[in-house]
Structures are given as C-alpha cells and as structure tokens.
Amino acid sequence: MLKSISLAIVAATLGLSAAVPAGATETLATILFGHPSERGIAVVFLRSNYHDDDLVPGIYRHPSPEMRARAQSEIASNPVIRASLERRNIQPHNVVAIQTALDGGKIIYAR
Numbered sequence: 001m002l003k004s005i006s007l008a009i010v011a012a013t014l015g016l017s018a019a020v021p022a023g024a025t026e027t028l029a030t031i032l033f034g035h036p037s038e039r040g041i042a043v044v045f046l047r048s049n050y051h052d053d054d055l056v057p058g059i060y061r062h063p064s065p066e067m068r069a070r071a072q073s074e075i076a077s078n079p080v081i082r083a084s085l086e087r088r089n090i091q092p093h094n095v096v097a098i099q100t101a102l103d104g105g106k107i108i109y110a111r
Contacts, residue, residue, distance in 0.1 A: 040105035041084045046096065048111070060109045063096045071098045071109075081106060 046061060059067070075081055075092045085092055090110050097109040 040101075040103070041081065041108065042101075042105065043084075043088060043090065043108045043110055046109055046111045056109070060097045060099070063109075067097050071095050074098050081108070084108075085110075 044056060044060075046056060063071075072092065072095070075085065075095060075098075081098070082092070085095065085108070090108075094110045095108055096111060099107040099109070101107055
C-alpha cells in the first residue's frame, strides 16, 4: 500500500515536471507582469502626488496645451490607440501626451 502511494506521488511529480517545458517560452517579465494588451503601446499613469525621484520627464508631467492637443488629435486619427485606451478603460480626455519610442511604439501618458 505504501509503495503504491509513493509510486503515485512520484508519477504525479514527474507528470508536473514534464509540463513545465511547454511554458518555457515565457519570460520572467511575462510571468511576473503578464502579457501586454497590445504590442508597441505602453501606458504611464501620472500620479498627482509625485516625488522628485520619479522617472517621468517634467514635460509630460506638465504638458503644454499644444502637446495635449497633439495627443488628442493622435487619438482621433489612430484607431489602434483608441481601441487600446478603450480596453484599458482610459477616457481619451485623460491622456495628456503621447510619445513615439525609438522602436516606433507609443508611450501614452495618462492621468
């Protein structure tokens, strides 16, 4: 009886370890933070109570009216950005700036 229980535990353990390589394509970032909603679109939420050690540049913390207008026009003209904001439940009027990254992706600054 004890041998059959031990054999069942060993078989279950081996079965679980065989399933691990199937998920080996996951990276540490996707394991910890999940998959991004859309490739090439990142959202940075600007807090109202920020500290000087925050990494968000001041031009995005206090955007000019022109920068806000450019962001709103880009939202209006880009259906991918509009859909991304909708999926994340971000109202378009809360977007203060949109930056184009070096790889062509978009960084959306929202409050």
